[in-house]
Amino acid sequence: MAHFDTEYQRLEASYSDSPPGEENLLMHVPEGAKSQWHHIENLDLFFQRVYNLHQKNGFTCMLLGEIFELVQLLFVVGFTVFLANCVDYDILFANKFVNHTDSSKVTLPDAFLPVDVCSARIRDNAFVIFVLIISGVFWLHRLVKFIYNVCCYWEIRSFYINALKMTMSELPYATWQEVQARIVEIQKEHQICIHKKELTELDIYHRILRFKNYMVAMVNKSLLPVRFRPPILGDCVFYTRGLKYNFELIFFWGPGSLFENEWSLKPEYKRGGNRLELADRLASRILWIGIANLLLCPVILVWQILYAFFSYTEVIKREPGSLGARCWSLYGRCYLRHFNELDHELMSRLSKGYKAASKYMNCFLSPLLTVVAKNVAFFAGSLLAVLIALTIYDEDVLAVEHVLSSITLLGVCITVCRSFIPDKHMVFCPEQLLRVILAHIHYMPDHWQGNAHRYETRDQFSQLFQYKAVFI
Secondary structure, three states, X not given: OOOOOOXXXXXXXXXXXXXXOOOOOOOOOOHHHOOOOOOOOOXXXXXXXXXXXXXXXXXXXXXXXXXXXXXXXXXXXXXXXXXXXXXXXXXXXXXXXXXXOOOOOOOHHHHEOOHHHHHHHHHOOHHHHHHHHHHHHHHHHHHHHHHHHHHHHHHHHHHHHHHOOOOOOOHHHOOHHHHHHHHHHHHHHHOOOXXXXXXXXHHXXXXXXXXXXXXXXXXXXXXXXOEEOOOOOOOEEOOOHHHHHHHHHHHHHOOOOOEOOOOOEOHHHHOHHHHHHHHHHHHHXXXXXXXXXXXXXXXXXXXXXXXXXXXXXXXXXXXXXXXXOEEEOHHHHHHOOOOOOOHHHHHHHXXXXXXXXXXXXXXXXXXXXXXXXXXXXXXXXXXXXXHHHHHHHOHHHHHOOOHHHHHHHHHHHHHHHHOOOOOOOOOOOHHHHHHHHHHHHOOOOHHHOOOOOOHHHHHHHHOOEXXXXXXX
């Protein structure tokens, strides 16, 4: 399958953050006129924090979100260890009887093991101890990072209130364009950047999106190894959150990364004669990071399974068809992103094309799968109807073993089958839908034109617009 190549023109190398003629320009500001925000050294990080605080709707919302993330980690680890070591499932599943002096009913606390027995089982399980140690170290790291972030964002809060004259209560209702306009305006008074007389909106975008622009360029030029061709499955894209995190660790901020101070490349990377040596060094660093991923794989895998289970089980029970819905993949968000496009602007643009993209993908439901889904839904619906009728007639039917679980599973099966049955009023017009999608996503390979009805085009588009179950 052809790559989604995009034509770029190579520009002359430039390693300065200032426009021509202002590389060495320093604004003279009298000592008495200097403010708290005069000459911010790391403007990239500063503007990123200003943007993040705006997107998180103020300091209080950001603080609560960070606290709940710490609590969630403790809850997931603690609750999982408790379920694995402190519950007598024979009592819970009524395989063992409990003698009561006051009542014949079995209560939930009866299934909990005594504290000493529970702690002994935890101490005797080496894997649980290992998981607790790794989780504890990770949690302490998150705690230190949380304290550091609170201190940093308190300064940003002060910047909003004192410099931008915006309170935290009005921040959720202010657009980013308003915030940006005020930043540009106060440059004249506070001299946030002393290397330029005036800031522009483009300067701020460049600072916030420096690393993301690099990622967009590498994805569009197919420099990152995210495409694979496994047997049977054919051409696939593998670009997960974990892989994205590792890319950023290698290139931008990890040990031995390409940047020396978060905004400029190291001098050795600017000389072409060092290419082979630097490539060997990069290969070695990737190898060690790969070994670290391999060693931590069991813990990370268990964590992802548990977090997904606690996060999505209720959603699947309430809306089983939600996993059959689609969303823009991580690869799609990176590939379709414009240079200098902020997160909220990207999601707004892609959301406008969501309905047309869903309709386009629904045009390709398999007729064979539709026939199977209709019949499976009929049989499952028949069984479900009988069970519901019996429970209406006599609610004691629910006390029969596996009746309630059967009703739940049959309901899920019917909902999933319906997601494979097309709307009877649907009109097959893939070319028109693809043009509507193009109006929002702005990118489309040339060979898609006139071939919107082909499965090859559909398969390529599905790499950008995947099932939510695959995304999870």
